[in-house]
Amino acid sequence: MTVGPVIIAGGGIGGLATALTLHQIGVPCVVVESVREMRPLGVGINLQPNAVRELYDLGITQDDLDRVGLPAKEWALVGLNGNDIYSEPRGRLAGYKWPQYAVHRGRFHLLLYDKLVERIGPDSVRLGSRVTGYRKNPDGSVSALIEQPDRSAAEAAGRLLIGADGIHSAVRAQMHPAQPPIHWGGAVMWRGTTWAKPIRTGASFVGLGTHRHRMVFYPISLPDPQTGLSMINWIAEVTMDNAEGWKHSGWFRQVGTEEFVHHFEDWIWDWLDVPALIRQADTAFENPMIDRDPVPTWQDGPVALLGDAAHAMYPTGSNGGSQAIIDARVLGAAMVEHGVTQEALAAYDAKLCGPVSQLVLRNRGAGPFGLLNLVDERCGGRFDDIDDVIPPRERAEFMAAYKAAAGFAMESLNKAPRTIPPGARARAAV
């Protein structure tokens, strides 16, 4: 067996969490990342308590996270007439042992990158190098096929290859050559950030509107002590006819707010002015809401998929980034038990591929926003007293079922032993 590093294709949140985990358990690794420079890209994401627990175990502290976001206090759904449909406390306020964080995706990503460089050194990430595929070697090892910064082809041999190269994964495309194209269900999201006064608890996630026409927003910074303003992350979302597929070029486009603000022009209440919130943004990004059909396995011998490459999902459950971190930790735990071996990849695949694929499909069905569908169906989104539309017990049961499926049910998480015990090392291969 070749003694080489584990090669990680892709240095996003999933790839970097994997590298930090492997370093923690004593497994040499290298990240091969296609961008030439790490920059703080993206807007807001949520880190659920199950992922924050793992970050703490990786030595990423509350102070670190406070620099890139803030602990979320509330999750709320509000109807078109501004009346509350559902709200619940989040993180520690809800009784979890760990907070939920709302963070700036790019700044959190750079935090992970800085930790990796600090702990393993700058050579731990090969920037500007794209993994184009892989070759399984007769001795059980794997060679990653790489396009280098000067466009020349190269190979890197490793004991294992982890494909953490996102929704357009080259590793997945080779592993599952017959996979269908990207799936788009008809929803378009425009995302941006605006400095504004945070509402409700000051750290509330609010989903407003109906399931085909909604606005989601939450702060991703503590208020500036001088101005009282926080950076508010918002997602304006409209579902349209998708019969002809996505027509624009690319899946990610910078757009002016005038291209979409008209969908929300009359969304003004005394506590919120949606068109003003949108118009005050410097820039906005248009993303169709896309995912991929689940595949039956994430493993091909010495190669495994992780993060969005394994399970790109709709952001309705706010768990894409969190799940990538959980993947990394479950993979690490499998190496503690089985060594840096294909058996470890098989154990990781057996534990996660089935349930997380179910989660992908569940998020397609609106995830926790499913309550908005019910309100829409039963009263067209307008009501005086939500109890007349969906009784409290039905609301509570709906959310409990979602959380159990998404792996952040509180009692089981609070009781769960650590995924990787302190000081654990990967078992030596025999």
Ligand SMILES: Cc1cc2nc3c(=O)[nH]c(=O)nc-3n(C[C@H](O)[C@H](O)[C@H](O)COP(=O)(O)OP(=O)(O)OC[C@H]3O[C@@H](n4cnc5c(N)ncnc54)[C@H](O)[C@@H]3O)c2cc1C
């Ligand atoms: C630029 C960017 C902005 C984003 N913004 C948001 C956001 O605002 N809100 C949100 O909810 N989610 C956002 N996401 C998605 C979110 O980060 C992921 O859903 C989640 O964190 C899972 O991360 P991942 O590491 O599996 O995938 P990703 O975050 O997609 O990371 C994949 C990484 O692999 C690299 N890569 C791709 N192909 C190759 C290849 N062939 N070889 C080598 N490297 C490759 C990419 O450059 C990227 O760094 C964004 C993703 C990206 C890449």
